[in-house]
Amino acid sequence: MAAKRQLFLMSSSAVHGYNYLDHVQKDLPAFMKSHGVAEVLFIPYALTDHDAYTAKVGGVLERWGFACSGLHTHPDPVAAVRAAQLIYIGGGNTFLLLRTLYEKQLLQPIREQVLERGVPYVGSSAGTNVATRSIQTTNDMPIVHTPSFDALALVPFNINPHYVEPEAGSRHKGETREERISQFHQLNGAPVLGMREGSTLLVDGDHATLQGQTQARLFRKEQTPVEYAPGDDLSFLLEERT
């Protein structure tokens, strides 16, 4: 079933030293063109101003030669998902995003389109979190309650976007990102891919490859974390069941 999935999962849209989305200005248009996409369905639910958010992302996509419409402008969101050439979920607050997907009953339609019909999926930050098995490794504040933390499960593991080590010389005593992921693993078994800003995970059916400018760090329960570099094959993560 999953052999059809085509995913482009970004750690973030903003990366130090780049304008908004410029760090993927080669890879993302190439991904979209390879699937014959002319128009993008953008899901702006992770932020509250849907028009402004769609204009921001749509402006970049249009500069690259793609049309873009915000899901919030479609009278029937489920029908819009079923008609989409490509589904792109942007970042923001992961809880707000997932709650809205539940409220509008969009999880199953998106899953079907991506896993069964091969509709390409682009996610960034919160949009990458919801593409995984759950939002349990988000960095966001729980500003709204969600009926569950289960997400789209387009891949069978978790991702921590914006993965980062403490700044050198930091005096902060709050948990590091690695410590938070370790807490997750005390109670959950799924691998967690810590994707630094600038990192993209490209999934083509049962093949996963790291792309972008930065490394990713893979955390497994009770194991030493492992670093992966752009170009590395991460397909083994698609086969694991926890």
Next chain:
Amino acid sequence: MAAKRQLFLMSSSAVHGYNYLDHVQKDLPAFMKSHGVAEVLFIPYALTDHDAYTAKVGGVLERWGFACSGLHTHPDPVAAVRAAQLIYIGGGNTFLLLRTLYEKQLLQPIREQVLERGVPYVGSSAGTNVATRSIQTTNDMPIVHTPSFDALALVPFNINPHYVEPEAGSRHKGETREERISQFHQLNGAPVLGMREGSTLLVDGDHATLQGQTQARLFRKEQTPVEYAPGDDLSFLLEERT
């Protein structure tokens, strides 16, 4: 009803330049002695190793001259709460802590003891989060689902413990703490007190005072944040209803 509450709410137990809990080695024993406390009931549910956690905190308390028992060692947790001289909830993962309080049906008994009978309450980090109206401004990962984000509501506002600004020169593009609190305020009205590590909020009935080594930053919906210093009166926060 709330006139009896006696709260000692710490941003964190670890502070740069201090050994564990040493930053409150004057203020916390003074708070406990002023209420005639000889034995502390420690609630270690925010971490998974309850024995080790209770030993760590209890070791400090015993050095200060107080006895300490972990709630997990009592056969009837609700009865233990009802018999406690002082309730101390330690930090860790806020979601795990709140879920366990729900599972063991401890929220209402703790509320009654603190608000109606004046049993002193000490919280740190996650234990401070759950003392407020909700855990919606925690920094922790949602490693377990909770039936609600509503917490003990011993005070009618939110706290963000471990409050911190970005390190100077940071290249990280993920949301700052201030941006995350701003997202909370797009959908919620409650004030959020951002307590830097080393900051304590002391609540005596309807009076609240900032204590400790660091300032706190108060965030209100659609208003410019305001800084408060140790010694400042924050009683106005106890009167607000949102």
